[in-house]
Amino acid sequence: MKTRINRYLSECGISSRRKSEELVKNGRVAVNDKIILDLNFKVEPSDIVTLDGERIKPKKKLYYILNKPKGVITSVKDDRNRKTVIDLINIKQKIYPVGRLDYDTTGLLFLTNDGDLSQLLSHPGNRIPREYEVNLDNDLKYEDKKQLQKGVYLDGKKGKFIKIIFPSPKDKKFIRVSCEEGRNRFVKRMFGKLGYNVRSLNRISYAGIKLDIPRGKYRKLTHLELQIIKEYYSN
Numbered sequence: 599m600k601t602r603i604n605r606y607l608s609e610c611g612i613s614s615r616r617k618s619e620e621l622v623k624n625g626r627v628a629v630n631d632k633i634i635l636d637l638n639f640k641v642e643p644s645d646i647v648t649l650d651g652e653r654i655k656p657k658k659k660l661y662y663i664l665n666k667p668k669g670v671i672t673s674v675k676d677d678r679n680r681k682t683v684i685d686l687i688n689i690k691q692k693i694y695p696v697g698r699l700d701y702d703t704t705g706l707l708f709l710t711n712d713g714d715l716s717q718l719l720s721h722p723g724n725r726i727p728r729e730y731e732v733n734l735d736n737d738l739k740y741e742d743k744k745q746l747q748k749g750v751y752l753d754g755k756k757g758k759f760i761k762i763i764f765p766s767p768k769d770k771k772f773i774r775v776s777c778e779e780g781r782n783r784f785v786k787r788m789f790g791k792l793g794y795n796v797r798s799l800n801r802i803s804y805a806g807i808k809l810d811i812p813r814g815k816y817r818k819l820t821h822l823e824l825q826i827i828k829e830y831y832s833n
Contacts, residue, residue: 601640606656609656610657626649627649660818661824663709663816665707666707670682672697674694686816696710702798703801704798704799705802715828718832719805728777728780732772732796733796733799738764746759751791759775760776760778807823
């Protein structure tokens with residue numbers, strides 16, 4: 599499959615797409631020994647691409663999901679030397695978490711070195727669905743359930759839960775919520791707005807991918823899962 603030159607450079611880890619365009623404009627990029635100045639030029643898989651005469655090798659794209667445990671930072675490194683999600687994955691290549699889960703929040707987290715996928719999953723305009731298990735300090739009242747689905751304002755912007763269900767009709771403290779938002783501490787702040795404290799929070803689904811591995815474990819995304827995410831949510 600052909601890839602536009604700036605995207606190709608970005609995917610190889612050279613720089614961002616915008617900075618890659620500058621490299622092309624400055625005549626520093628060649629394909630098959632020919633300087634490329636056209637930003638619309640597309641690279642074939644068999645092409646030899648060089649930057650300042652040095653060959654660029656495409657990096658292998660990696661896609662993982664992790665069942666994040668409590669007490670782990672959603673970051674590549676931590677200045678307080680706390681354990682990060684990267685510490686839980688035994689691979690040599692660099693990968694990065696997509697989005698955030700709080701220190702005490704558990705559940706499904708994507709990790710990848712594919713910037714396009716990270717952008718797809720993180721951009722607010724894409725309305726990527728997320729599902730959480732929530733344990734509250736008090737029973738969720740019927741009127742509050744309706745209000746959370748209708749919407750409440752956080753920092754002047756309206757947020758809402760798409761769906762709220764009680765897995766056990768007798769337990770109004772344990773619920774499942776679905777939303778299409780990734781704002782910082784969104785679920786906790788939504789309940790806090792109505793006077794509830796979230797005792798525990800666990801993400802069980804993200805972009806249609808279900809959590810199916812034990813806490814603290816990880817696995818590669820399957821080709822089918824990756825294809826579904828890219829085809830469905832990029833449309």
